[in-house]
């Protein structure tokens with residue numbers, strides 16, 4: 001077993017010890033492995049395990065100490081965070097672990113420490129949709145695959161690198177988990193398989209996605225994703241078709257890809273080429289770690305470990321949907337109306353809040369409209385109708401609406417929606433002449449936004465499809 005320094009020194013103490021150890025240049029980290037090596041997800045097998053005060057657990061299999069020789073460092077191993085029942089002492093033990101790469105705070109002896117504020121920040125994981133339990137195993141197999149198995153031995157995930165000459169695996173100082181062959185060529189790297197996070201030095205190739213997780217305690221990918229297209233860096237909600245809530249456009253380029261560097265997120269026309277567009281970001285402080293994560297509210301947030309304060313801080317919100325944060329697709333839930341960042345339902349007669357104490361959870365029509373999948377209408381079926389909401393806008397762009405009609409009036413717009421079983425809402429927009437407007441049909445209604453007259457110099461009405469009449473009430 002590796003000798004480990006249990007020194008729980010913080011702040012200046014760590015700095016002093018760090019300097020002493022730099023002088024001795026003693027490596028305490030263990031960043032590499034060779035085939036075949038197996039790691040069981042137990043405290044006994046992974047001696048370097050740490051329980052955090054919020055109930056999170058880190059069990060490190062590989063660890064790369066920060067080049068400064070202490071501070072936020074990348075570890076590969078099993079991580080359990082945000083599990084229900086956390087909160088120090090009395091909580092239920094972790095049942096769901098991710099096999100992945102996380103930032104953990106280390107002292108100069110490569111001991112994971114700062115158990116209150118330094119909770120592991122998972123930046124990549126193999127099994128986000130299927131967390132594994134106590135006793136699961138990860139193995140870098142003799143034939144060079146990295147395989148995750150459940151405690152019962154079922155394969156949960158594998159890198160698919162068997163037979164490709166993998167000679168070793170390492171966690172690098174930039175957070176990339178890399179498998180290389182005998183000539184040190186990269187066979188597989190976690191940077192090519194992003195989850196919801198990018199770290200500095202990582203790129204997002206064209207077509208690749210960051211997919212937000214589902215909720216506080218569910219890592220599964222949700223419907224929100226960010227992707228690099230030939231003509232823009234864009235964020236969407238999955239729907240039929242996907243609805244776009246953010247785009248940073250550029251001249252069409254089939255090789256365009258995004259790169260996260262110290263101080264910027266840049267879209268380049270080819271590797272090593274010219275920038276097509278750049279988003280300036282706060283520079284990464286020396287000796288610290290920064291990452292950006294697409295979150296379940298649709299924001300792409302930049303986080304940095306602050307040694308001054310010894311905690312993670314959100315340092316930037318990278319996307320800026322037009323015109324403001326009310327244009328995030330789930331800000332007020334489905335059918336919720338966002339007005340100056342406050343949520344409400346479109347109207348009390350036809351909608352009710354899903355949870356009236358939490359208006360941002362959204363609303364449901366009291367009489368839901370028929371859909372294309374609805375069974376054939378019974379006798380005296382309630383035909384759909386449209387509820388018209390004046391001065392209401394919708395985030396989805398015209399390019400990504402289900403259908404767009406040009407040079408139409410409001411009646412034609414409403415008729416188009418009523419006549420299409422896939423249409424759940426129509427947005428009618430015009431400048432001066434109501435007979436010369438645009439009509440955008442939507443297949444699904446996410447959050448709506450109250451118009452701000454000082455920003456929108458056009459008229460917009462949302463026509464929302466609901467069923468005819470009042471909802472049937474059971475009378476006993």
Ligand SMILES: *[C@@H]1O[C@H](CO)[C@@H](O)[C@H](O)[C@H]1NC(C)=O
Pocket residue numbers: 184
């Ligand atoms: C393998 O390549 C990496 C960078 O690509 C380099 O840092 C490392 O030193 C190389 N290892 C060997 C054994 O050549």
Ligand SMILES: *[C@@H]1O[C@H](CO)[C@@H](O)[C@H](O)[C@H]1NC(C)=O
Pocket residue numbers: 214218219220221222
């Ligand atoms: C997690 O979210 C996914 C989809 O977003 C859902 O299918 C799954 O049931 C959720 N899991 C739990 C445990 O709630």
Ligand SMILES: *[C@@H]1O[C@H](CO)[C@@H](O)[C@H](O)[C@H]1NC(C)=O
Pocket residue numbers: 262263283284285286287288
């Ligand atoms: C990032 O860039 C800034 C200056 O632009 C520099 O001071 C800082 O040390 C850099 N950070 C890292 C981690 O290299």
Ligand SMILES: *[C@@H]1O[C@H](CO)[C@@H](O)[C@H](O)[C@H]1NC(C)=O
Pocket residue numbers: 081082212213214215216217218219294295296297
């Ligand atoms: C899911 O992402 C949110 C931010 O979007 C984060 O606060 C939360 O910790 C994540 N949950 C898990 C289980 O990782």
Ligand SMILES: *[C@@H]1O[C@H](CO)[C@@H](O)[C@H](O)[C@H]1NC(C)=O
Pocket residue numbers: 431457458459
């Ligand atoms: C349409 O917009 C114009 C100015 O942009 C405004 O004067 C007019 O009242 C609006 N009409 C409606 C129906 O909202």
